[in-house]
Each structure stands twice: as C-alpha cells, then as structure tokens.
Amino acid sequence: MTADSGQETLVAEQGATPVLSAAGVRVSFPGRGRRPAATAVDGVNLDIAPGEIVALVGESGCGKTTLARTMLGLERPTEGQVLFGGSPIGYRSGALRMYRRQVQLVLQDPTGSLNPRHTVYEAVAEGVRIHRLGDEEARVSRALARCGLRPPERFYGRYPHELSGGQRQRVVIAGALVLEPQVLVADEPVASLDASVRGEILSLLLKLRDDLGLAALVVTHDLGLAWNIADRLAVMYLGRIVEVGTPEQVFANPRHPYTKALMSVLPESPIEPIVLAGEPPDATRIPGGCRFHPRCPELASGAAAAAGVDGRCRGERLRVLPPTVPGESQVSCHLAQALAR
C-alpha cells in the first residue's frame, strides 16, 4: 500500500476479518454532582487488520485514550461493541483474562509503569505467572531478546533505575510481548522519551509488526509518529473520528479543516499556520451540527457559506464514519463532502 517506501507490509488483503474492531462505540461517563454526563467517545467505527498499525491522533480530551481503554476492555462501551476476531469481547473476569492474552497495553511513561522494586525479569515474567503459562524463563528471554535487550540474561537482575529511558520502554514492551499477543495498544509510546531514543522504539514497533505480524493501535498527538510507523491514520475530534486514511492520503491532502489545522502548525509545515483559537471544547457540551463548527476556520472564513453548506455545518449532524478498509479514506465534514461531489 505504500508505493514509495518499498517495504513489505503484512497488511491483510481487503476483506480479511479485522483482528480488532470498534463498532458504533459510545462511552459516556455520568456527571458528578450537578455536572452533566461527558460523552468521551461518541460513535466510533474502527477496524484494525492483522499486522496493521493504526495511529489514532487528536488533542488532549478528544477521547482517544478512552477509546483505547475501551478497546482493551478496561472501559465498557455505553453503546456499541468491541469485537475481537469478529466476535464481541466478554466482560466477565475469565473472558477478559483470555482477551488480555491477545491484546496488550503499552503505556506512555516507562518509569511510572515499572515497579521500582521489581527486577526486569520479574516485571516481564508477571504476565506469564498471572496466566499460569509454562516455560517462564524461555518466554521472558525470548521477549527481552525480541525487544533488543541482548543478551537477555544480562538484564534479568537489573532494576528500572539502572536502565536508561529507552531500555525501560523496551522492558515495558517485552512485558506486553511475553504473552505473544496479536495486538498491542500503545498510548503515547514515545512521548516521554528523548528524541534520540524515540526512533529506536518506533523501529522496534515496526520490526515486531514485520517479524510477528503484530497489529497495533497507537494513540498519540504526535503526527510525526504516524508518518514514521502507521499504515493508517485516524484523526479524532471530540469523540468522533473525523478523518481516516493512509498517512500519505491524509498528510498530502488533508480534507477535514481540523486535520488541516493540525498539519499546519507542525514546525516545518509548508503551509501558513492555522492556529485554532481556544482549547478543545468540552465533552459534556458537544455542539450541535458539525461538532467542529465553533472552531472551524472554513466556516469562519466564509468558505463553507460559499459552498452553500454553512447552514448544514451549524445545524445538521454528520453521520458516524463507517469502518474503512486499508487504503480507503473518509472524511466527516459537510464542506469536504460537498466539494467531493
């Protein structure tokens, strides 16, 4: 699918069963006291094919982490379903335990996610013990070696404080890999790492995909990360996916005004920066019409009015984007849809 990279990708053929999907997922949190309920995820369809890396990007508070937690079974959707290999996941503890052998989490800050009093071996072996699998040492050794901690025995007895930031993140990834899952869900896997280490960890994720056919959902606000490793990119705004496509499609030709604005503020962007005023709006008060319309530069500049869609931007809700197959791009914007016609 990426003609210019010349790399072989293990992305499934169109039509293959997605390994993990969200179908019409909606997650609301009841308000505390007199506060209204917050709808963090407001209708999301997303398919992840075996061996595919999907990046989910958006601002803080757009619901990307809630969606990731829901995909892991840590949060139960208020509406809709999470499907693993085509069947809905169960929420009883036994079913969830089986599910977590297949779908594992990698967190942002390796210092915070490792117990400072556990050695590397104990940290990685924990999953094996919880799931009562045999060959503990062989599994730990294999997972560490796959994550580039070689020779693994040299790292067994070390404590997190004796490791560098990059090595700690490798240990965290090894802890996820030890159960030989099919999917990794990574929440900002490089945000707390140094610039020089960042590339190393991203290369590792790509290598695991190539060697093991591991699929990944990577949640980030870092668009460069998506360009570096993702097969597909989904841009999220206030609980919805507003644009989805390959990084080539989305970055070369962003169609949603929000995606355009995100792209324009990158330090080396060739286009004039479009700095959106204000903070992302509030999940307790989702605007009517298009949820982006109060901040939309196309609506403010009159471009939407010129195309005759400004009334719809303000008043007509957009339908939830259907799940896409690799290679297909979609956008949830009245203006972009009118222009495409």
Added chain:
Amino acid sequence: MAQLPSERPPLLELRDLAITYQTGAGPVPAVRGVSLAVDAGQTLGLAGESGCGKSTVAASILRLLPSSATITGEILFNGENVITMRWGRLRAVRWAGASIIFQGAMHSLNPVQRIGRQIAEPILLHSPQTTPAQAQRRVAELLGQVGLPTRRAESYPHELSGGQKQRVMIAMALACEPNLIIADEPTTALDVMIQAQVLNLIGGLVREHGIGLIMISHDLSVLSETCERLAVMYAGRIVEQGPSHLVFTQARHPYAEALAWAFPIIGDPRTRLSPRGLPGDPPDPAKIPAGCSFHPRCAVAVPECSERAMELWPAGDGRLAACLRILPDFPGESPVRSVRKEEKDQPGEAVA
C-alpha cells in the same frame, strides 16, 4: 561566537562554565566547559537529550543549583558575575533581570491561591511601593499579553487547562519586565495546537519587548522554529552551534544530525515507515569517554576520535562544531552526511 561590536557587555555571557555535582559516589561533572552569549532581542536554542547538562546550565544562570554543585567559570549577566553576586543583588536580578519558565510549569502553580495573586506576588516583592490597585492593573495587562481574559485572575489553577496554566507561567515570567527569559521545555506535554499557540506567544513577546531568550528542548524542530541560533549539547559540552536553520537542516556534527533526524519531516518519503534513532545511550557523566565523548555511539567514528581532544572548531557559515570531520586535514567523505532539507525545497509536499 560572541561577536561584540560595541564595548557594552552582552546581556548574558557564559565563559567556560563547568558544574560538578558532589554525590555519594564521587564528583559527577554535569557541565564541562560551556561558553555562549545571548544579547537583548536574541534567541538561542539549547538542545540535547536528558542528562546532557542543558537544564543544569539554565538553573545555574540564576544560581538555582543545589548546594552540592560546584561552579567554575563565569556567568556574566550585563557584565556582572552571577556566581560571586551578593545575595541582595541576586534577588534583584531574579525575576526583574532574568526569569525562568520551568519544565512542567503547570505543576509549579500554588493550587490554593488565585492566579491573579500568584502573578502579583513577584511584582509586589520587587517594587514594594506598588499599590494593590496598580498590581491588579498590571496583572490584567499581563493576562492580556498572554491571551487570557482578565477574569481569569480570579481562577484557581485547577480551573485552567494545561495550555492556560503554561500561559500563566509565561505571564509570571514577564511580570517584572525581565531582559532575559529562560524557557526550559516550555511546551513539553502540550498538544500540537497548544504548543503552536504557546510558541507563537513566546516568539511574539520576545520580538515586541526586545527580550533575550534561551529556550531548552530536545526537539530541534521546535527550537529551529523559535530561535535564531542553536547550540547542541552532548555529555556536558556544546558539540555544535550556529544559525538554527543550518544546524537543523545540515548539521555537521553526527550527534546534531541524529537529533535533527529524530523527528521526521512529514511527507518526506525517506522517513516514511523508517524512523531514525540513535543507538546506544549517553555516557555516564562519571565515566565520560576520552577524546570525543560521542565516539562510542558515532556511526562514522575513526580511531583518532577516541584519542584527540575535541574543541569547537569553525565549521563555516558562522558555525562551530566539535568533530574531527570538519577539519581541513580530515581524510575521507564530506562532513555533511545527509541534508535534512534543502533550503526552500518542497519535500514537505513530496507525496503524490
């Protein structure tokens, strides 16, 4: 690099600054001979990975280091040595002369005090004759400068978002009209959009008020956007410095090059599905390799790199680099290995 056309000393000049922390395991040199200068209205970016000494340099400028640190060299603020300054004078220089926007500043606000009162505090301390009404007016003016509504003065920190708190920190840094601002990772942990807002704000204030700025980050793309000059540090020393766009796009030191490439140019097919990192870890400050401290991680090191002492040699176009490869007598390939981006080239749009 400190070209001084006039007799007037630069706003800030560091001369051969070295800082060593005394620890239980012996002395640890964090900064090993750093010289640089910033004048009013100039912007300097200081880059490097964790532990390279960049934050220690920043803290030393206002003598904010713990007592376990020993400092040698000179820190000249308007020609006055900060290291030997008397306590009363130092207090006057902090805030009014130079102020720091700290890393993770959002957590440095007092959670039980209103924003307005926290911004007014340094103003009232530094000019005790200020009346409460004057202070209030000044707070309103500062909030306006950082793009926050005046009524925010009545808010508590928890009522603000991360970007708003960072703006409050910038307003505090500006409160006593300093000539120099030191911003230590001012946008780390902020979203791209908020980061753009905060960088625009800092850039605008520096231009309008002719303030000197030292900005610290590990992200060269952010620094090259905001600063005219860049200095890249590795293991306590500057390894390359010069005009930002040159250091960023055509680094001459292999370490500066690796840092520049760590963040991809979106749209550049060379970085698509091939993230670039730098193998290995920075050296333990207690055991710094001989010769060039970067040589164990350097992909193009030659045997001489581990023997010869490095210094910052002129590298053309107003640049300095501490790498043997830029010396005229160095045999072999050209020192610029990969041009990150041609000037005004358009790889940013190169995807068809």
